[in-house]
Amino acid sequence: MKFQVLAVSALSCVASASSVGRKELEAPTAYDALDVFRRATAQAPNGYAPEPVDCPSTKPSIRTANGLSSEEKSWLQKRRPNTVQPMKEFLARLDIKNFNASAYIEKHKSNATALPNIGIAFSGGGYRAMLNGGGAFAAFDSRTPGSTGAGQLGGLLQSSTYIAGLSGGGWLLGSIYANNFTSIQNIIDRNGNGDIWQLSNSIFVGPKDGGLQILSQADYYKNLVDTVTSKEESPGTFNVSLTDFWARALAFQFVNATDGGPAFTWSSIQDDDDFKNANNPFPLLVAIERNPGETLISTSATNIEFNPYEMGSYDPTLYGFAPLKYLGSNFTSGQIPNGEQCVRGFDNAGFIMGTSSSLFNQVLLNIGTQDVPAIINNAIQGILTRIADNDDDIADYTPNPFLGFNGRENPSADVSRLTLVDGGEDLQNLPLIPLIQPQRKVDVVFAVDSSADTVEPMNPVSAENWPNGTSLVATFQRTTNRTMQNGTAFPYIPDVNTIVNFGFNNRPAFFGCDANNLTTNASSPIIVYLPNAPYVFLSNTSTFDKLAYSDEERNAMLTNGYNIATMANSTLSGYEDWSTCVGCAIISRSLTRTGTQVPAACKSCFTKYCWNGTLATDTPAPYFPEMKLAAIKIQNGVESGCYFSLFLDLKK
Numbered sequence: 010m011k012f013q014v015l016a017v018s019a020l021s022c023v024a025s026a027s028s029v030g031r032k033e034l035e036a037p038t039a040y041d042a043l044d045v046f047r048r049a050t051a052q053a054p055n056g057y058a059p060e061p062v063d064c065p066s067t068k069p070s071i072r073t074a075n076g077l078s079s080e081e082k083s084w085l086q087k088r089r090p091n092t093v094q095p096m097k098e099f100l101a102r103l104d105i106k107n108f109n110a111s112a113y114i115e116k117h118k119s120n121a122t123a124l125p126n127i128g129i130a131f132s133g134g135g136y137r138a139m140l141n142g143g144g145a146f147a148a149f150d151s152r153t154p155g156s157t158g159a160g161q162l163g164g165l166l167q168s169s170t171y172i173a174g175l176s177g178g179g180w181l182l183g184s185i186y187a188n189n190f191t192s193i194q195n196i197i198d199r200n201g202n203g204d205i206w207q208l209s210n211s212i213f214v215g216p217k218d219g220g221l222q223i224l225s226q227a228d229y230y231k232n233l234v235d236t237v238t239s240k241e242e243s244p245g246t247f248n249v250s251l252t253d254f255w256a257r258a259l260a261f262q263f264v265n266a267t268d269g270g271p272a273f274t275w276s277s278i279q280d281d282d283d284f285k286n287a288n289n290p291f292p293l294l295v296a297i298e299r300n301p302g303e304t305l306i307s308t309s310a311t312n313i314e315f316n317p318y319e320m321g322s323y324d325p326t327l328y329g330f331a332p333l334k335y336l337g338s339n340f341t342s343g344q345i346p347n348g349e350q351c352v353r354g355f356d357n358a359g360f361i362m363g364t365s366s367s368l369f370n371q372v373l374l375n376i377g378t379q380d381v382p383a384i385i386n387n388a389i390q391g392i393l394t395r396i397a398d399n400d401d402d403i404a405d406y407t408p409n410p411f412l413g414f415n416g417r418e419n420p421s422a423d424v425s426r427l428t429l430v431d432g433g434e435d436l437q438n439l440p441l442i443p444l445i446q447p448q449r450k451v452d453v454v455f456a457v458d459s460s461a462d463t464v465e466p467m468n469p470v471s472a473e474n475w476p477n478g479t480s481l482v483a484t485f486q487r488t489t490n491r492t493m494q495n496g497t498a499f500p501y502i503p504d505v506n507t508i509v510n511f512g513f514n515n516r517p518a519f520f521g522c523d524a525n526n527l528t529t530n531a532s533s534p535i536i537v538y539l540p541n542a543p544y545v546f547l548s549n550t551s552t553f554d555k556l557a558y559s560d561e562e563r564n565a566m567l568t569n570g571y572n573i574a575t576m577a578n579s580t581l582s583g584y585e586d587w588s589t590c591v592g593c594a595i596i597s598r599s600l601t602r603t604g605t606q607v608p609a610a611c612k613s614c615f616t617k618y619c620w621n622g623t624l625a626t627d628t629p630a631p632y633f634p635e636m637k638l639a640a641i642k643i644q645n646g647v648e649s650g651c652y653f654s655l656f657l658d659l660k661k
């Protein structure tokens with residue numbers, strides 16, 4: 010996300026004064042809720058509060074980022090072999106003419122270096138990105154009924170090694186990984202009140218009570234306040250910010266547990282049987298380091314990754330990783346001082362998702378200025394004023410685990426407060442940095458881009474909230490900064506005008522097909538760019554103004570995403586070769602490594618989908634994409650713009 014909230018408008022709110030949310034807020038329970046907002050006193054520590062514990066016999070420490078963690082390395086030794094069988098079946102189905110893909114994988118199966126290594130990336134963009142990405146996720150997932158038919162891509166997920174998400178894309182991954190690797194199908198099959206992805210109530214209204222969420226709306230707010238307060242009051246120096254409220258609210262939508270699972274941690278994913286056995290790809294979430302109020306530029310911002318074992322960065326400006334499970338401990342120069350305890354529970358799953366999407370917490374600041382009854386408003390404002398001034402648009406990682414670490418290069422080495430923000434704030438709205446690290450040796454990244462690039466002010470005026478390649482350009486530019494590239498490479502990416510003029514923002518395109526023509530001599534994956542476009546639904550919903558979706562709208566977004574990924578199961582006119590060409594992108598780098606001739610079918614795929622280096626930099630015509638297939642008609646939508654109709658301004 011790359012917008013700064015400048016002002017709040019009440020203009021579009023009149024219509025929704027009668028919305029469900031408003032009515033519920035005015036119900037008597039809201040008055041009973043007054044007590045709720047008194048600051049709790051002697052609270053028992055609960056799941057959201059980080060807690061001192063005895064350190065394990067090998068004390069946790071910060072490591073230098075000069076390689077993958079030993080945990081990730083040993084995990085990969087299970088994962089790579091586990092992808093062999095799914096990949097054989099998947100590639101065979103993709104049917105590359107005159108090339109026996111199954112035999113090829115079989116031939117190289119005992120040598121992971123030779124095998125294709127697949128990554129997937131889901132961009133930010135709020136619920137739009139979560140749902141559009143979710144449709145693509147379902148298309149890649151062989152567990153989705155019907156996904157392994159002709160022209161389809163079910164099995165790509167099972168063949169992948171890494172999967173990355175950012176902001177709304179992080180909500181998608183969090184919803185899957187924090188819930189025992191559930192599936193999109195399972196999520197939409199369970200439409201009961203209180204189940205996850207019940208988006209018809211915005212986070213301001215809170216979950217419909219029922220199912221696992223037994224809370225009334227007042228209790229919902231009380232829960233948010235109590236859990237955040239418990240963190241603030243727990244022994245130690247934990248500074249809470251708006252992101253903590255945001256995180257707790259998100260958890261009610263994305264963590265399938267009573268009360269939004271305050272005790273769920275991101276590091277607990279490492280203990281899931283499925284994860285331990287490396288049955289699924291390695292999940293990565295991205296955030297950025299930024300001081301409150303500071304403006305970021307993509308070429309120099311430190312990108313932070315969260316994986317189930319660690320958080321940290323391969324960027325030279327940090328170049329270290331902290332053990333996620335023990336975040337919140339007082340690391341000093343990489344070590345925990347003698348005689349001090351360790352801390353557990355800081356890495357709350359909602360908090361990690363909230364950090365990656367922390368731009369949105371600004372939305373919370375606006376709750377009071379809108380239709381919310383004064384009584385609730387005042388209580389919340391009181392809390393907000395206490396914990397944060399309006400510039401404090403960050404996730405607070407005090408105590409800074411990298412205090413005193415890598416002092417020469419790390420600009421935050423001497424501060425006790427580490428502050429992180431939304432992963433897309435540096436315009437890199439696709440989480441590609443973790444996937445281009447050379448040690449990870451990823452060959453191809455399927456990059457689902459649901460960015461809202463085409464926004465006002467824009468000349469010429471276009472339809473809003475569609476991607477135009479800005480995120481790819483940002484990562485490309487960053488890898489041309491000699492300091493920040495730090496051993497990485499990236500494909501050449503043309504300017505956004507070229508991307509739009511050639512239609513690369515409207516249908517899939519490949520970048521970096523030639524392994525020998527990259528920004529540096531290091532290796533980089535091919536980027537298979539899958540831009541959000543209208544196949545069956547106008548999926549350019551607003552990032553900030555559309556915060557509620559009926560089940561019908563939600564499912565239409567998912568179906569659109571499914572069609573983007575599969576090009577309507579390779580039935581879209583002119584794209585009948587799509588699934589075959591996906592296979593070609595997957596094996597391309599591997600063919601080069603093993604000195605295998607490129608099949609003729611793949612050569613024509615590359616001619617068709619790869620950017621060939623030609624530019625077309627003239628200002629493109631206004632972009633008003635046409636629906637590609639018969640549109641889904643929605644009978645029951647929900648309105649959701651009332652509480653936070655925002656005037657947004659581009660932050661360049």
Ligand SMILES: *[C@@H]1O[C@H](CO)[C@@H](O)[C@H](O)[C@H]1NC(C)=O
Pocket residue numbers: 109111112115
């Ligand atoms: C591909 O090779 C395998 C042997 O590895 C063979 O069993 C299979 O029939 C071949 N498939 C085709 C389509 O030729």
Ligand SMILES: *[C@@H]1O[C@H](CO)[C@@H](O)[C@H](O)[C@H]1NC(C)=O
Pocket residue numbers: 154155156158161572577578580
């Ligand atoms: C694609 O396949 C899925 C799963 O079989 C099916 O539900 C969907 O209708 C198909 N879409 C198109 C456009 O054919």
Ligand SMILES: *[C@@H]1O[C@H](CO)[C@@H](O)[C@H](O)[C@H]1NC(C)=O
Pocket residue numbers: 189283
């Ligand atoms: C997690 O899902 C697997 C199926 O993938 C199932 O076997 C297992 O029982 C589930 N675990 C829990 C705790 O629900």
Ligand SMILES: *[C@@H]1O[C@H](CO)[C@@H](O)[C@H](O)[C@H]1NC(C)=O
Pocket residue numbers: 188191192195196199205265
């Ligand atoms: C949520 O949890 C319930 C009970 O543990 C389980 O039956 C259901 O499948 C879960 N939902 C999802 C989407 O995983």
Ligand SMILES: *[C@@H]1O[C@H](CO)[C@@H](O)[C@H](O)[C@H]1NC(C)=O
Pocket residue numbers: 061244245246338339349350351352
């Ligand atoms: C970490 O340091 C702070 C400030 O000195 C202290 O209050 C806190 O107790 C320490 N945490 C642990 C677990 O020792």
Ligand SMILES: *[C@@H]1O[C@H](CO)[C@@H](O)[C@H](O)[C@H]1NC(C)=O
Pocket residue numbers: 245246247248426
């Ligand atoms: C963080 O919390 C401590 C108390 O625990 C307080 O003294 C300090 O001012 C807070 N810092 C910020 C930046 O809010």
Ligand SMILES: *[C@@H]1O[C@H](CO)[C@@H](O)[C@H](O)[C@H]1NC(C)=O
Pocket residue numbers: 308309310326490491492493
């Ligand atoms: C490149 O990155 C360094 C380190 O972050 C930064 O100081 C410098 O300004 C960047 N250069 C450009 C041209 O952005």
Ligand SMILES: *[C@@H]1O[C@H](CO)[C@@H](O)[C@H](O)[C@H]1NC(C)=O
Pocket residue numbers: 324325326328418495496
């Ligand atoms: C990356 O940055 C670190 C920290 O500055 C440095 O030690 C390392 O040599 C750099 N690696 C490459 C390949 O430039």
Ligand SMILES: *[C@@H]1O[C@H](CO)[C@@H](O)[C@H](O)[C@H]1NC(C)=O
Pocket residue numbers: 461462463464467468477479505506509629632
């Ligand atoms: C692409 O998006 C950027 C970022 O929002 C915008 O500044 C630019 O005008 C857009 N250009 C085109 C051609 O869409």
Ligand SMILES: *[C@@H]1O[C@H](CO)[C@@H](O)[C@H](O)[C@H]1NC(C)=O
Pocket residue numbers: 120122123602603
């Ligand atoms: C594994 O494959 C790579 C790439 O093809 C090759 O360079 C290497 O020699 C192979 N290793 C073995 C043990 O065959």
Ligand SMILES: *[C@@H]1O[C@H](CO)[C@@H](O)[C@H](O)[C@H]1NC(C)=O
Pocket residue numbers: 511621622623
């Ligand atoms: C390069 O790609 C552009 C855009 O797809 C196309 O118009 C042009 O003909 C291609 N040039 C060559 C030499 O293939």
Ligand SMILES: *[C@@H]1O[C@H](CO)[C@@H](O)[C@H](O)[C@H]1NC(C)=O
Pocket residue numbers: 500501521526527620621622
């Ligand atoms: C190949 O590299 C050159 C720079 O040497 C670059 O200008 C060109 O765009 C690249 N071509 C492709 C297709 O990436």
